[in-house]
Amino acid sequence: MRTTKLVFFAVIGLAMLEFSLGHVRNSVAATTAPKTSHASPKIASPAKKIAKKSRAVVQSHKSGSSLNGVAVVYSDRLNGRKTASGQRFSQKQLTAAHRTLPLGTKVRVTNVRNQQSVDVVINDRGPWHAGRIIDLSAAAAAQVGMHRTGKALVKLEILAESAVNNS
Secondary structure, eight states: OHHHHHHHHHHHHHHHHHHHHTOOSOHHHHHHSOOOOSSOTTSOOHHHHHHHHHHHHHHHOOTTOEEEEEEEEOOGGGTTSBOTTSOBOOTTSOEEEOSSSOTTOEEEEEETTTOOEEEEEEEEOOOOSTTEEEEEOHHHHHHTTOTTTSEEEEEEEEEEOOSSOOO
């Protein structure tokens, strides 16, 4: 019984070692199996897709235009940290983060559900989650009525772009 267990564990150990090294035990299978790569060069990474869309957004949206999407509230743990503009982030200020709009751009954010709006200044980059278009400070989120849920469908209207393009 003891030798059976020993042989069993030895076979399992060899199989695991062989699998981890990527060797194929049967040489016939090795010659007939097609060689495929798991990474396809035709599929762009999510970061590249976001970058392409971001460039299009900056080029196509000027003062007076609008965007629709999901807004979220900034995390409390970011309070006091430096933003992309160099300012310290404060949940009490009416500021926001957007991936592509120039830093210093003034944007009106309107909650689609209750039509409450707030004017904010873009001073940081983000959000970096798919489907989200803007991060709002807690003060701005409270003014549009999304402080409880932390997330809302919003309409962004670009009021005035920054004189200096810091992005």
